[in-house]
Amino acid sequence: MTTLAAEPTAALAATGPTAAAPDSAGTDHPPVVLAELHDALTRRGMSLVEITWEQQRLHEARRWSVVEMLDGIDVARLTPLERAMVWNAGRAELTTKPGADRLERQADAECGRWQRSNPTVAAIMQACGTWSRYWNEEEAHHETAFNRLAALTGMEAIPDETFLEFRQVFPDDGMLRTLVLLAISEITAAVNYGQCRAAATDPGLRALFAQVAADEIQHRNYFLSFAKALVDSGEYQAKDAFAVAHLFLREDGELGGSARERVESRDTHVNWWDRLDTADSAAAFQPEASGRKEQLVCGALQKITGLTVRTAAEVEDTWMDLVGA
Numbered sequence: 001m002t003t004l005a006a007e008p009t010a011a012l013a014a015t016g017p018t019a020a021a022p023d024s025a026g027t028d029h030p031p032v033v034l035a036e037l038h039d040a041l042t043r044r045g046m047s048l049v050e051i052t053w054e055q056q057r058l059h060e061a062r063r064w065s066v067v068e069m070l071d072g073i074d075v076a077r078l079t080p081l082e083r084a085m086v087w088n089a090g091r092a093e094l095t096t097k098p099g100a101d102r103l104e105r106q107a108d109a110e111c112g113r114w115q116r117s118n119p120t121v122a123a124i125m126q127a128c129g130t131w132s133r134y135w136n137e138e139e140a141h142h143e144t145a146f147n148r149l150a151a152l153t154g155m156e157a158i159p160d161e162t163f164l165e166f167r168q169v170f171p172d173d174g175m176l177r178t179l180v181l182l183a184i185s186e187i188t189a190a191v192n193y194g195q196c197r198a199a200a201t202d203p204g205l206r207a208l209f210a211q212v213a214a215d216e217i218q219h220r221n222y223f224l225s226f227a228k229a230l231v232d233s234g235e236y237q238a239k240d241a242f243a244v245a246h247l248f249l250r251e252d253g254e255l256g257g258s259a260r261e262r263v264e265s266r267d268t269h270v271n272w273w274d275r276l277d278t279a280d281s282a283a284a285f286q287p288e289a290s291g292r293k294e295q296l297v298c299g300a301l302q303k304i305t306g307l308t309v310r311t312a313a314e315v316e317d318t319w320m321d322l323v324g325a
């Protein structure tokens, strides 16, 4: 089993660029993900203009160029394993655009639904929908970087039919459940890319995997921020966050991805973790590190709900307690 790369592991363990709340929405501090968004909107009285400014500053501070990153890779010398990792990553990243498009629409609809009954929840939804434009743009970097690189190395082309299949939009779900699922998806991606980086030898490709992993960690931090704010509002229940986490952590659950014995067949959308192709002998590398993912999902639940869990079994116990089973 390949171990995680040092940089992504360290970044995952840290809280990342988050903060309780800045003193102002000016430029007197580095841009952050607001870890205490509900508090920022209520007790601290931050406006949506100020919150959006914080999002814009962080997005700008983290921008990078796909063209320049690809220029730094020695394409002709990539190994079969490196090419297979890139090809899989490109296919997986095709599913992020429909995810971000859907989040934008759902957040907007939820904002309207809460506007009269709870303006703070409406503001959380709006902050989330507003941020989705940055998320979509950043995921575009991942998708195009990996797919362009796969094409340059002569990997099997992705037919338009597959492109369209991977673009199908996920069905709607409750907002808290959606945000928890997205946080877990980002955790899974970040750990996988950390493993890819460790398995790669080309310095330029290692830098690309490290950059994308860092982006996924930042996305996780945003999803945790929005999910925690919904729970803090009192309108959303911790049990829903635990229900989604249990779906991933249970035996033979979603976290097993394509390595599971039985992967659900769907005609509505594609879960990228179900579709990693590791059958080719050249791609014997399987990004798993399920223990690390379990630990990070437990940490995410703790941040969102304030309830401490350390293992998949504790997640199941707490979930059953919360639903009163």
Ligand SMILES: [Fe+2]
Binding pocket: 093, 096, 139, 142, 189, 216
């Ligand atoms: Fe991504």
Ligand SMILES: [Fe+2]
Binding pocket: 139, 186, 189, 215, 216, 219
């Ligand atoms: Fe991401």
